[in-house]
Amino acid sequence: MNQILNFRSPNLILAGFGAAEKLGPEAKALGAKSALLVTDKGVADSGIADTIKSILVKEGIGVEVFSQVKPEPDLACQDACIAIARKGKYDLIVGLGGGSAMDVASVTAVMLTNPGQVTDYVGADLIKKPGIATILLPTTAGTGAEVTPNAVLSDPAAKGKKVIISPYILPRIAIIDPYLHISMPPSVTSATGMDALAHAVESFTHFTKASVITDVFAKEAMIMIGRSIRTAVAKGENLEARYDMAIGSLFAGIALANAGVNGVHALSYPLGVEYHVPHGVANGLLLPYVMEYNVIGNIPKFAAIARCLGEDVEGLPLIEQAYAGAEAVKSILSDMKMAHSLTDLKIPEEAIPAMAKAAAANTRLLSVNPRAMTAADVEGIYRNCL
Ligand SMILES: [Fe+2]
Structure with missing residues (x-):
């Protein structure tokens, strides 16, 4: 009872069967013209990434796909995604997959508006500016990365994890569609x-x-x-x-x-x-x-x-x-x-x-x-x- 209640979540959560179809209109409403879809090879091979891409394309939004996110992504994987994102003129990052793909997407979005290296922001509340708009869609039911303000990267050299904690890691929109989970083994x-x-x-x-x-x-x-x-x-x-x-x-x-x-x-x-x-x-x-x-x-x-x-x-x-x-x-x-x-x-x-x-x-x-x-x-x- 002596607690000051404190509650954070994405601006919008859309959840239920068919919610992924809302991605197109929502991205359009954000003014997106060019999106980078961040995912992993498994999701790309399953065809889910193509389905999500087509939902955006239908609204006239250009889409490039980065499908190189590895399980427990390290800094090199994160940097590879940022390098691609910095070359394009994207105004939306869409993260599709498990916690790894969603975390890499979220960190990429903030690194497009904040200077320096990812390692400059390891810790709590070090990110100065909001990133570009992000929409996250989980393909697993577990990590909660679509609604958490943390991104976790592995650091094999230090045999540990690097955690970035910031409200700017939260996406603009989280879309949870159980249809995307049906093929999960x-x-x-x-x-x-x-x-x-x-x-x-x-x-x-x-x-x-x-x-x-x-x-x-x-x-x-x-x-x-x-x-x-x-x-x-x-x-x-x-x-x-x-x-x-x-x-x-x-x-x-x-x-x-x-x-x-x-x-x-x-x-x-x-x-x-x-x-x-x-x-x-x-x-x-x-x-x-x-x-x-x-x-x-x-x-x-x-x-x-x-x-x-x-x-x-x-x-x-x-x-x-x-x-x-x-x-x-x-x-x-x-x-x-x-x-x-x-x-x-x-x-x-x-x-x-x-x-x-x-x-x-x-x-x-x-x-x-x-x-x-x-x-x-x-x-x-x-x-x-x-
Ligand atoms: Fe966990």
């Missing part, structure tokens, strides 16, 4: 979906920034993802499940943008950096174990998570309700045949001390975890995942 659906679920759980239990506004989005995200993630993985053409996952992921992204992540993401980064485990797979594995650890930090909220995930906890003592949330996540992982242990991911026990040291150094995330977490605690959680 089960492994990507499960991994990105677990990333979204982690965003919702971590934002809901964020120590300082969870608010009545972010809780509304986080809870609804957990309900929608909890009831539909298995079905979306089992049958990609199930439209109801795809809708729930698309909107659930959007809501989790909005919660993430305005509260944030903590323990799960802190512990998952070393798995990605050192062992190249996909972000969502690492988060999925760690989520129930970090939840179990965190329960006593906020018992009522962890009990609420169990209810959002559909657990029948009526009549149980509150503490048992709270632990039921972690069990519900384990059951989701098991049904989707996702990695259950570090061993499943071929990460040896000997790797744990170094990973624990790296995760414990992430004080930005661990300081806002609902329960204090030392390096020894982190090591204990990794050992529970063996």
Whole structure:
């Protein structure tokens, strides 16, 4: 109650089946004449990039395509996109894909109006001017990059991530069309979906920034993802499940943008950096174990998570309700045949001390975890995942 509520989102969010068709009229309304469509090879090969391009062309907007975005893009990939963008006279950047393509698109847009190098802007609130207009369209249901003010680039030399945080990273318009998700394979659906679920759980239990506004989005995200993630993985053409996952992921992204992540993401980064485990797979594995650890930090909220995930906890003592949330996540992982242990991911026990040291150094995330977490605690959680 002592909190000043603070809420940021794109100027416009269009979501639902067929929303992508609105891209053309919206781009025209922004005055766009020439757009750079930023995407990755997989999306280009799937034909989705051509579909999106034709929607813009129909409105008389010229479109060039940059389809070289790599998974976990590094600075070289980002610079390649900026170089192309600086050569053209674009007045609109359209980002199409997962978090990687959308982040590269957002950073490119601000580098067209701000001088210098991308590395000048790594950190919080260093970008001076808004970029050119951006419209982002996710093709996965998970990262939330279409509604978050952060862009993440990998830095292989430093074995770490570079994060740019600025309100100018938010797009002008986010368009979430579940039709664009139908062809997503089960492994990507499960991994990105677990990333979204982690965003919702971590934002809901964020120590300082969870608010009545972010809780509304986080809870609804957990309900929608909890009831539909298995079905979306089992049958990609199930439209109801795809809708729930698309909107659930959007809501989790909005919660993430305005509260944030903590323990799960802190512990998952070393798995990605050192062992190249996909972000969502690492988060999925760690989520129930970090939840179990965190329960006593906020018992009522962890009990609420169990209810959002559909657990029948009526009549149980509150503490048992709270632990039921972690069990519900384990059951989701098991049904989707996702990695259950570090061993499943071929990460040896000997790797744990170094990973624990790296995760414990992430004080930005661990300081806002609902329960204090030392390096020894982190090591204990990794050992529970063996
Ligand atoms: Fe994430």
